[in-house]
Amino acid sequence: MGAESTQTRQGTAAHDAAALARLVVETLHLEIAPEEIDPDAPLFGGELGLDSIDALELALAISRTYGLELRADDERNGEIFASLTALSAFIAEQVAT
Amino acid sequence: MSLAWTRRPERGSTALVALMAWLTLRLGEGLGRALLVPISLYFLATGGPARAASRAYLARVLGRAPRLADLFRHIHAFAAVQFDRLLFAAGRAGRFRLDCEGVEYLQRLVEARRGALLLGAHLGSFEALRLLATRACPVPVKALMHRPPPGPLTAWLARRDPAFAAAVIEVGRPGSMLAVAETIAAGGFVGVLADRAPRPERMVRVPFLGAPAAFPAGPMALAAALGAPVLLCRAVRIGRAHYALRFEPFADPLVLPRAERAAALAAAVARYAAWLEAACRAHPFSWFNFFDVWDNDAATAPPAAAHPGHPSAGHPSLGADPPGVRGGVVAGGAGLDA
Numbered sequence: 330m331g332a333e334s335t336q337t338r339q340g341t342a343a344h345d346a347a348a349l350a351r352l353v354v355e356t357l358h359l360e361i362a363p364e365e366i367d368p369d370a371p372l373f374g375g376e377l378g379l380d381s382i383d384a385l386e387l388a389l390a391i392s393r394t395y396g397l398e399l400r401a402d403d404e405r406n407g408e409i410f411a412s413l414t415a416l417s418a419f420i421a422e423q424v425a426t
Numbered sequence: 427m428s429l430a431w432t433r434r435p436e437r438g439s440t441a442l443v444a445l446m447a448w449l450t451l452r453l454g455e456g457l458g459r460a461l462l463v464p465i466s467l468y469f470l471a472t473g474g475p476a477r478a479a480s481r482a483y484l485a486r487v488l489g490r491a492p493r494l495a496d497l498f499r500h501i502h503a504f505a506a507v508q509f510d511r512l513l514f515a516a517g518r519a520g521r522f523r524l525d526c527e528g529v530e531y532l533q534r535l536v537e538a539r540r541g542a543l544l545l546g547a548h549l550g551s552f553e554a555l556r557l558l559a560t561r562a563c564p565v566p567v568k569a570l571m572h573r574p575p576p577g578p579l580t581a582w583l584a585r586r587d588p589a590f591a592a593a594v595i596e597v598g599r600p601g602s603m604l605a606v607a608e609t610i611a612a613g614g615f616v617g618v619l620a621d622r623a624p625r626p627e628r629m630v631r632v633p634f635l636g637a638p639a640a641f642p643a644g645p646m647a648l649a650a651a652l653g654a655p656v657l658l659c660r661a662v663r664i665g666r667a668h669y670a671l672r673f674e675p676f677a678d679p680l681v682l683p684r685a686e687r688a689a690a691l692a693a694a695v696a697r698y699a700a701w702l703e704a705a706c707r708a709h710p711f712s713w714f715n716f717f718d719v720w721d722n723d724a725a726t727a728p729p730a731a732a733h734p735g736h737p738s739a740g741h742p743s744l745g746a747d748p749p750g751v752r753g754g755v756v757a758g759g760a761g762l763d764a
Contacts, residue, residue: 385607388604399604402605406604
């Protein structure tokens with residue numbers, strides 16, 4: 330049962346990562362396809378060239394879409410926004426709790 | 427270059443600031459104020475790049491070659507505002523007179539429980555604006571700022587007045603922009619100095635005092651992302667212990683349509699620059715930028731090459747802004763530390 334729930338959660342996370350990539354592309358008007366974003370590459374300060382205002386727009390879009398709150402004083406913000414995978418894991422964790 | 431200020435430290439030694447503060451607080455403001463003259467002369471004699479920028483600006487705003495007396499007046503006006511910061515921090519803000527225009531715009535927002543973004547400039551005193559907030563504003567007021575290695579005056583002020591440090595949202599941290607959004611969502615006001623970029627970022631060249639000048643795009647992008655009302659604000663020193671404050675509506679909200687985002691952004695920056703130009707013409711000695719915004723290199727040089735050693739590398743956080751194509755964090759400005 331434990332194994333099953335882990336598997337389900339992983340499945341959801343994988344689904345969310347694709348949806349999240351679409352959200353990133355749509356929100357920030359990026360001129361690339363969602364699948365082209367390397368899920369493990371840095372979102373900010375990397376090849377995507379995203380900046381802190383993009384991060385704000387993304388955070389606001391995530392709040393609206395997933396109904397969860399990203400807080401300015403969260404010490405993990407650096408980690409949470411490190412990559413698509415990290416962001417997706419964070420959302421999955423927040424939605425689950 | 428207009429971004430050079432990020433590398434130019436606040437001038438003045440810790441000992442000098444401490445001495446000024448001691449003399450003023452023990453022996454009276456008259457003495458402190460009198461000392462501003464030799465201090466200004468000293469900075470006039472030694473302040474190379476700042477003096478050159480002052481000269482370039484004054485030539486445009488005055489429409490003639492500035493005389494030495496004009497340069498002195500500009501520096502002395504800056505020193506007088508810095509001196510007032512010292513008095514604010516020393517608890518002597520009470521007898522400052524604040525003439526306010528346009529406060530009704532703020533009042534309406536407060537009544538409607540709506541937060542707003544306040545766009546200011548290195549014009550007059552950002553801290554006199556904050557003085558109004560401490561006197562009469564029922565909602566939180568914060569300043570989004572770049573925090574350079576603190577200069578002696580800023581360090582002294584921070585020790586004297588910890589509330590000021592608490593009211594600063596620092597640019598370049600994970601969560602900086604979220605903190606801005608949270609403050610505004612809670613009905614508060616966040617001030618940003620939008621005439622200078624805190625670090626290499628996308629600049630927009632718009633007409634300013636007769637020639638294209640580089641202004642940061644970040645503040646407008648932030649305003650649009652927030653979707654909150656945007657006001658213009660300034661607090662100019664017009665006499666001893668006397669400031670004129672003015673608030674004007676700018677946009678509610680600022681919309682940058684997707685299809686014409688770049689043009690709309692440039693138009694918003696141009697509108698801001700026109701407001702700043704009018705303020706500079708009305709108070710020519712009160713714009714304390716001291717960096718050449720008309721310098722072509724600032725906007726045309728490749729950012730990576732122009733700013734070697736930019737600390738964003740290896741800093742993959744929310745606040746890390748690459749000097750890349752879309753690089754751009756909001757301008758803060760370090761209060762009035764030049």
